[in-house]
Amino acid sequence: MRDRLAEAGPETTHWESESGYRFSRVMMRLVGLLMPGAFRKQSEQHMQDFKRFAEQGKDIRDEPD
Numbered sequence: 384m385r386d387r388l389a390e391a392g393p394e395t396t397h398w399e400s401e402s403g404y405r406f407s408r409v410m411m412r413l414v415g416l417l418m419p420g421a422f423r424k425q426s427e428q429h430m431q432d433f434k435r436f437a438e439q440g441k442d443i444r445d446e447p448d
Contacts, residue, residue: 398433402426 384402391397404422406412415422435441 396437398430400426400430 384400386401387399389397389399402422404415406415432443436443
């Protein structure tokens with residue numbers, strides 16, 4: 384995983400995230416091939432959680448399950 388933050392303006396930051404997955408077990412390789420959207424969705428959720436924390440100070444650990 385590689386994250387890059389760059390200033391995009393006086394009050395704006397551009398965040399670019401790059402992820403790669405390697406599976407050592409056959410079952411996870413199959414899951415990775417059959418459901419690649421699940422990994423993209425989890426990465427997107429991670430980025431949205433961080434954005435909410437950075438912009439609003441809201442921590443997901445403080446929210447009810």
